[in-house]
Amino acid sequence: MNKKSRFPIVYLILITLINYLPIFIVVAFSFNSSKLPTSWEGFSFKWYAKLFENERLIQSLGNSILLGVSSTLLSAAIGTIGAVGLAKTHFRTNKVVSYLAALPLMIPEIILGMVFLAFFSLLSIPLGFVTLLLAHTAFCVPYILMMVSSRLVGMDPNLEEAALDLGASRKRAFWDITMPLVSPAIVSGSILAFAMSFDDVVISVFLSSPHFNTLPIRVYTQLKTGVTPEINALCTLMLVATIMVLGIYYLARRKKEKQ
């Protein structure tokens, strides 16, 4: 970090704080005794109590995490290997494929959802986890592909060649040279992919089955009656859980690194 100027760090903190303002409000209003988010009417735990009674909501949270993690892993694998492949081969079709792979970003979700539904029922794949996983993977891959590809640009291609010349196997060269270089991009891409999958409703609502619903589906389909503060409570708990999981990971990592 620059020793002289304090400005960068102030900027980072300021933007982060602004980013967190709405989150703080969500947390605060999960303790609001009023059903409506328009005013503060006193402190209460009642939405948490209601939340724990709501099996459907909790089950759908489990489904969402399961779906988010598996589609992120799958798309990280396809995206990373694909990006490396694209960078190291020179097929004419590469440009076309890399353009096509980005299309799910450009096509409005509702169209994608409807088209996926038509497509899967044409292939008679029953709706449920599998169809959701395939669709989520399709729209998550572009994030990984993009991040990893832009990371690979300007990277020294000779590094890996050198490792090969020194007698490393191609597998070893990939894991020891390429992977560490692209890992920040994989992490960034995976964060975005997970966020997109975990948040998606428009596509998921077309592909879910009665036995497999995700959390956003439960939240966004409360249209006739309005979203309840139970959701705020759920978000707060998820926030706490996320912080705990990430915190544990971080601490474990630091401990390992010290060793």
Add this chain to the structure above:
Amino acid sequence: MKKTLYAVLAAVLIAALCLTVSCSKEKKQELVIYTWEAMFPDEVLEDFTKETGIDVVYSTFDTNETMLEKLSKADGGTYDLVIGDDYIIDAAIKRGLAQKLDKSKISDFGNINPLFQSHYYDPNNEYTVPYGAGIPVIVYDPEKVDWKITGYNDLWDPRLKDSVSITANYRVINGITLLSMGKSLNENDVDVIKQAGEKLLALAPNIRLIQDDDAHLALLNGEASVAFLYTSQVTTVLQSNPNLKVVFPSEGLGIGIMDFFIPSKAPNSEAAHKFLEYFLRPEVSAKCFDYLGYYCTTKAADSLVNPDLVVPEFFDGEIIQNVSLEADEQYNKNWIEFKSACD
């Protein structure tokens, strides 16, 4: 470092699986209900399971159209009981996606308020059981509006500049404009619809926001002083601020009805009939409508339900029906021009 990552990922996945699995119990008889989220109080569904031993699987959609598409791709199967809006039920019946009810299994069919039966989508009451009705009305805050609003035409009053909140359904808003001109909600004449479009543009300066889900909150958080709202929203705002004034517009009303229907190839139509029979008991209906906040459509429950939800005596209004494609296109254009003019 990699091992830690794997361990944490595995832990998260296992936790997620636990959440997923903990709630899915032994396979029993099932009733798959397909509708919006939060349409029933939990108690009503739990009591049904206790009484019959049939598990309720509650599945949700965001829009009527998603439901129709999924139902038609499932060829009328997968789901046992669906609740949707009137116009989509019309489409579902026309496409052969609904089955005729076996009224011998629904002894309390006569408990239904006949006002909500025999409408265009099911003239002989063969397919549907109504589940709540809505009449969009005008609600205003007398602290901010010191004159009396009586009808749709008052929404155009220049004193309401930038302070009206309306719902976001293009047919409803076009419809009230037509009503304010003394025309029908279901006008098919493109020229008349064009005139309505011009009148609608004049409303633009008064519009603060157009929204389906939260148009009512604007009345409470100070963003708007007048709102045109669906029935459940009216119920909600009145609970928070009983001083708000509700106006049944003098020019005429539009009504909307939600109905149950059983899909043509419902895997368990037996259970669906049982549920309808159960729902039509006055005490069960009353619990549902109190929770839902829409007008009570089960006549026999009128004496048990929140009196605000009993249908007003003067009740009479038009239901929005599907119109010709040309008319519909003009409605759409009016709507987009109107929304753009509000900016």
Add this chain to the structure above:
Amino acid sequence: MIRKKRNPYSLALIPLYVMTVFLIIGPLLYMLLLSFATNLGSGAFSWKLTLENYRKIGDPVYLDTFWKSIKLAFLSTVLITLIGYPFGYWMSRLSKKGKQIMLLLIMIPFGVNSLIRLYGIIILLQSKGILNGVLIGLHLIKEPLKMLYSYPAVLVGMVYALLPFMVLSIYSSAEKVDWTLVEAARDLGATKTRAFATIVLPLTAPGVFSGVVLSFVPTMGLFFIADILGGNKIVLVGSLIQDQMTRGGNWPFSAAIAVILTIITSVLLLSYSHISRLVGQSGEGSGLI
């Protein structure tokens, strides 16, 4: 690189190619075909092919919507880049620990549903809301400001929702910059600006590119931000498609709008990548497009 007889990396392409063929080309063709179908209303259509849907888009009402969306997408992308670039850049210069903490801080909010976060913004900005309360408390204003349901409110929402995409793109490409090179350039007498322009900027250009793609493209379709924060008064292509697909029940027309939207977005991105290549910072754009 000299092409070998058989490049082992060809195998690495298989999953991507398979996915593209099955999950993207198939659905894409369906969408294209649908855009030529004949509307029958209420979500029904027949496969009698027609150009009618495209003719309808020529109507000024719809063209205007496209124009407005592009303007909004452009404006918000510029804002996102201006705010996001320094963020990602400075983030990449933090210590290892600092980077990890920042990544966590960016990731945590994603646990909260985006709709719920937007409700948080509403509570913040509404007329009896927190921001107005603070401003009145500080005697900066007397009457509450009407901040919601306006163009700026939509812009704020877009920037808020999409900033992380830019930040992470910039970060992951700035992270590979070799700072010893920059130091060396400075030692050799290059000004700070010059060192930045010749060394850092070319290396981060692909990051800017992918950041722009990831923030420009969704802006065209993120209808719910315009609905919730803009009170539906700013009509975007995304909301037009949503309206037509749902209550409008006109699927072929929505498909046609989506096809045009995809073409416009692709052309804009292609020309952008072309221009950035002409400006010649990196020689080769990022992997996509």
